Amino acid sequence: MIEIRNVSKTFTLHNQGGTVIPVMTGARLSVAAGECVGLVGASGAGKSTLMRMIWGNYLAASGEIRIAGVDIARARPREILALRRETMGYVSQFLRVVPRVPAIEVVAEPLGNAPDAEARAAALLTRLRIPQRLWSLSPTTFSGGEQQRVNIARGFVRPMPVMLLDEPTASLDAANRETVLCLIEEAKARGSAIVGIFHDEPARARVCDRLVDVAAFTPGAG
Numbered sequence: 001m002i003e004i005r006n007v008s009k010t011f012t013l014h015n016q017g018g019t020v021i022p023v024m025t026g027a028r029l030s031v032a033a034g035e036c037v038g039l040v041g042a043s044g045a046g047k048s049t050l051m052r053m054i055w056g057n058y059l060a061a062s063g064e065i066r067i068a069g070v071d072i073a074r075a076r077p078r079e080i081l082a083l084r085r086e087t088m089g090y091v092s093q094f095l096r097v098v099p100r101v102p103a104i105e106v107v108a109e110p111l112g113n114a115p116d117a118e119a120r121a122a123a124l125l126t127r128l129r130i131p132q133r134l135w136s137l138s139p140t141t142f143s144g145g146e147q148q149r150v151n152i153a154r155g156f157v158r159p160m161p162v163m164l165l166d167e168p169t170a171s172l173d174a175a176n177r178e179t180v181l182c183l184i185e186e187a188k189a190r191g192s193a194i195v196g197i198f199h200d201e202p203a204r205a206r207v208c209d210r211l212v213d214v215a216a217f218t219p220g221a222g
Helices: 047-055 077-086 103-111 117-127 144-156 174-190 201-207
Strands: 002-013 019-031 036-040 062-067 088-091 162-166 193-197 210-213
Touching (some): 036 047, 047 062, 047 162, 047 193, 077 088, 117 144, 144 174, 174 193, 193 201
8 A cells, every 4th residue: 555665855955055955765665454564763863754755745856655556756736635535644743724613523524525424523522532512612722632632533534545643642641542542453454554653662562563763764874
């Protein structure tokens, strides 16, 4: 489902005279259906950079990033958007939503016009212990932990063949952490290919089938 071959990434500092900083070279990764691969490495090693290239927010300088056969590194914007709608889900560390939109609508939005969209959103909000009295409120007014749970509910409400998880258990108490780990295990059982960043080592050990150290892709490594 996910195939990364010889990917490199540079950043150009336009306010520093156009200085080009190489941040990744020769990155490679393969993730099969039903497998969870954890990205590890020191802060600044490139974990989030690689995740954002898979999602299509960062453009790779070279190489291939194939998601269900589509090369994100060369895909047109509409192809990337189509992948995000139908194939690839992303749970980021931060909730970004339009203000004043109720939490239940935020969670249901990936389901489009599905007749059971609100019921499915409600089921996940309940499972993640968001009180029903908050569902009609904008999650921008919620605590950090509540916002993260809304973000997780939105990411898991529609089963996707590919999932990207950036610190999904951060800011969560023990009960909600357990719920999220169960959601990840259920996604794997359905056949989702998952790439995750987990600083929570016990969580990583529980759900990841193997780890990839992105430091190996740092220019000059090895």
